[in-house]
């Protein structure tokens with residue numbers, strides 16, 4: 001029997017995590033896949049962050065105060081939350097710009113200070129143990145439309161004690177207080193848990209410029225190798241399979257538009273079987 | 283399964299389980315063949331033909347070819363040759379009293395004082411050690427303080443003041459802190475139970491078996507038995523089922539090998555769990571396990587394990603801690619290049635404020651790591667981690683169990699070498715089989731549904 005017919009079954013967690021089913025591309029593997037965990041398909045994890053601190057409302061993906069629940073925090077709206085218990089909510093973004101050169105600071109027009117704001121999700125992990133207790137929150141003293149790097153000596157700050165919300169409902173039966181596997185009602189207003197969910201077929205496939213939605217969906221189809229070492233094929237977003245690749249510059253004449261997808265994603269998105277997107281080019 | 287594969291599998295059976303390859307270990311449960319992959323501690327079921335090919339392989343190269351075919355080789359390997367450097371300390375132990383009221387025949391601390399004059403740790407040293415630990419860590423990292431000796435309760439007042447100091451200091455910065463104590467149990471009083479409960483101590487009592495056996499191995503210095511006294515003293519601890527937990531640790535010597543009786547008796551008394559460890563190196567050589575004793579111990583451990591399997595499947599709790607630890611580690615696929623945190627994230631402080639790789643290296647030059655006054659000697663620490671990496675150990679480098687075992691207790695290895703490898707591998711071989719037999723359902727019963735996610 002050849003090695004190709006071998007049947008192995010991963011048994012412990014470690015083996016299951018590393019396991020790659022036969023025929024699956026490397027990106028199906030949890031460690032190498034680029035997949036979305038937020039916004040998600042079933043649950044948008046960012047919904048936890050919005051009302052994580054009692055009294056204020058944060059942007060769902062950022063340290064920006066967009067609202068308040070408690071009158072006394074009214075003035076914080078428009079300010080940035082810089083640190084919780086001395087831990088920064090955002091960090092400097094650095095990365096390669098030119099091949100062969102060292103990493104550089106990556107600033108943009110929207111973020112001249114090159115701020116990566118994603119630290120909030122790490123922060124949640126570190127603060128889940130502090131539910132119901134007060135933490136020290138450092139905000140900008142003034143409203144700040146642009147991102148601010150925590151620790152910037154030129155930015156005046158103010159520190160307030162806010163409470164980390166109880167994320168889960170509790171059952172107080174029989175004198176004992178037990179945490180239930182149910183998100184606390186105060187954590188989200190009606191609609192908030194679902195309003196950020198993905199709608200890949202209508203939106204995200206089109207939206208995502210690097211086609212990582214979804215990770216295991218081939219974006220280069222009908223590929224035929226050429227004698228010159230190059231290949232010919234179609235961009236999966238092309239209206240017609242012609243066998244010649246059209247660069248997707250969002251000219252919606254030649255590639256699918258948002259409208260197409262919203263109206264009839266079921267018919268314009270096509271199946272790919274064995275690398276061939278139906279109907280194959282003539 | 284075809285006939286050839288079956289006969290190949292049966293003919294190879296006697297060999298299966300013996301250490302043969304450095305990257306994989308083969309095992310069976312009933313007729314099902316399994317493969318344990320050292321890299322990443324991964325465990326698989328194999329179909330009969332594939333299993334037969336591994337059984338028929340004669341060297342590591344052939345095995346490597348088979349693994350590649352199955353898509354099970356990864357480059358780079360999960361554990362590389364390079365040792366971690368400047369590992370921050372997260373746990374310390376305090377040799378709060380380097381003296382003891384017992385005269386255990388095999389004690390590594392030579393009846394508590396590590397072969398020097400008996401002494402207590404001063405409050406000043408204890409507090410400075412805590413400052414050092416907390417100063418090293420961020421508020422969002424959890425830390426641990428272990429009180430060891432000698433017999434730590436001889437110096438109760440410093441122990442308590444240090445605990446209160448550490449909890450308050452940690453609480454002030456919102457840091458999680460855990461406490462543990464290993465005690466011979468003879469000096470425990472009712473008040474201690476309240477104190478341990480309040481601070482959520484993990485209490486370990488050293489007990490070596492039932493009265494007659496225990497008294498022979500762990501008498502008072504005057505020679506009289508300590509068992510009755512301990513059982514009477516620890517009563518209030520066992521009654522507690524809140525934040526604190528009391529477990530029994532049995533040091534196994536050639537004279538107390540009746541493990542199953544010991545396990546049942548100690549669980550019967552009310553210990554939260556019971557674990558065994560073989561006496562591999564004692565300063566005088568007394569009580570050390572030889573090859574035959576280790577073989578007998580393995581048989582006895584497996585007996586206890588089989589009882590654990592039966593109990594679990596019947597839905598009963600049976601807190602045999604060697605088994606629960608092994609199952610947890612196998613489940614997660616624990617893989618590490620060291621046996622423990624000694625000299626890495628864990629350091630010990632001696633009564634006179636010297637730092638050592640662990641509590642057993644107190645006063646031993648090989649494990650010196652600086653002092654509370656002068657600070658942690660990071661060069662020595664880095665050199666230690668470099669030297670002690672399992673890839674640098676023989677014969678560990680090529681042993682399939684290396685990332686579960688880590689190369690064996692540094693202290694014992696330095697003192698005596700590695701006499702217990704067959705025991706270690708035999709136990710892991712059995713534990714892997716038990717894990718596979720229990721399956722998801724058994725694991726849920728043993729650990730609750732939580733075990734299915736890495737808890």
Ligand code: SF4
Nearest residue numbers: 678681684687689703
């Ligand atoms: S100490 Fe023995 S069992 Fe452990 S890794 Fe080394 S050779 Fe293997």
Ligand code: SF4
Nearest residue numbers: 622624640691692693
């Ligand atoms: S070196 Fe040995 S005694 Fe010290 S912590 Fe490690 S396993 Fe324990």
